[in-house]
Amino acid sequence: xxxxxxxxxxxxxxxxxxxxxxxxxxxxxxxxxxxxxxxxxxxxxxxxxxxxxxxxxxxxxxxxxxxxxxxxxxxxxxxxxxxx
Amino acid sequence: xxxxxxxxxxxxxxxxxxxxxxxxxxxxxxxxxxxxxxxxxxxxxxxxxxxxxxxxxxxxxxxxxxxxxxxxxxxxxxxxxxxx
Numbered sequence: 001x002x003x004x005x006x007x008x009x010x011x012x013x014x015x016x017x018x019x020x021x022x023x024x025x026x027x028x029x030x031x032x033x034x035x036x037x038x039x040x041x042x043x044x045x046x047x048x049x050x051x052x053x054x055x056x057x058x059x060x061x062x063x064x065x066x067x068x069x070x071x072x073x074x075x076x077x078x079x080x081x082x083x084x
Numbered sequence: 085x086x087x088x089x090x091x092x093x094x095x096x097x098x099x100x101x102x103x104x105x106x107x108x109x110x111x112x113x114x115x116x117x118x119x120x121x122x123x124x125x126x127x128x129x130x131x132x133x134x135x136x137x138x139x140x141x142x143x144x145x146x147x148x149x150x151x152x153x154x155x156x157x158x159x160x161x162x163x164x165x166x167x168x
Contacts (some may be wrong), residue, residue, distance in 0.1 A: 009091075009128045024129075024152065033148055035134045044093045044128035045108075050119045064117055068108065 004049045004057040008079040010070045011042035045069055048084070057081050088133045088141040092163040094154045095126035129153055132168070141165050 012018045021039040028036045047064075051057035061079055070077040096102045105123040112120045131148075135141035145163055154161040 011128065011130070021129075027152055028148065031148070031151055033144060035144055036131050036148055038130075038132040040130050042128045042130075044095065044126045045105075046095070046122075046124050046126075047120050048122040060117060060119055064112065064115070064120055067115055068111055 001050045001052060002057075003084050004051060004054065004081050005084045006045075006047050006049060006057070006061045006079050006081045008045040008047070008061065008065060008069060008077055009042060010045065010065070010075050010077045011040060012074060013076050016074050042075065043069075049081075054081060054083065085134045085136060086141075087168050088135060088138065088165050089168045090129075090131050090133060090141070090145045090163050090165045092129040092131070092145065092149060092153060092161055093126060094129065094149070094159050094161045095124060096158060097160050100158050126159065127153075133165075138165060138167065 018040050020041045024041065025037055025039045049057045049060050051060060058081055061081060065077045066072065102124050104125045108125065109121055109123045133141045133144050135144060142165055145165060149161045150156065
């Protein structure tokens with residue numbers, strides 16, 4: 001069994017309004033950082049998987065994202081896996 | 085002015101308990117994904133910056149992280165910037 005580390009990003013889909021990101025965009029202007037915009041805020045999840053191979057680890061993370069970590073109606077996910 | 089895209093991860097520090105991650109770890113076992121553990125959940129923020137150079141963009145993102153996006157007592161941040 002090898003240990004893998006997965007780094008997952010779960011972001012609101014582009015078509016979905018992101019009120020938290022919009023609020024932070026407004027605050028950037030008040031802080032004198034008007035050069036920053038188009039802010040979107042999602043989740044970053046790091047986890048460890050014990051699996052025989054990178055393929056198995058990949059499939060387990062896919063399953064975890066689909067069944068628990070992301071709401072696929074409103075969110076999309078991307079992830080990277082590396083052996084540790 | 086060049087447009088840069090920044091991808092920022094804000095995570096709870098290692099010494100800090102992450103109750104959300106712990107709760108999701110428990111749910112993984114109920115879903116038959118007991119191979120997954122050590123889950124930590126933070127924020128992922130993507131944003132755009134208009135700046136003269138990558139160095140200026142880097143400094144602006146540092147400032148935004150320190151003053152607004154991360155609570156440095158409990159969280160640490162990492163980010164990557166690329167021109168778009």
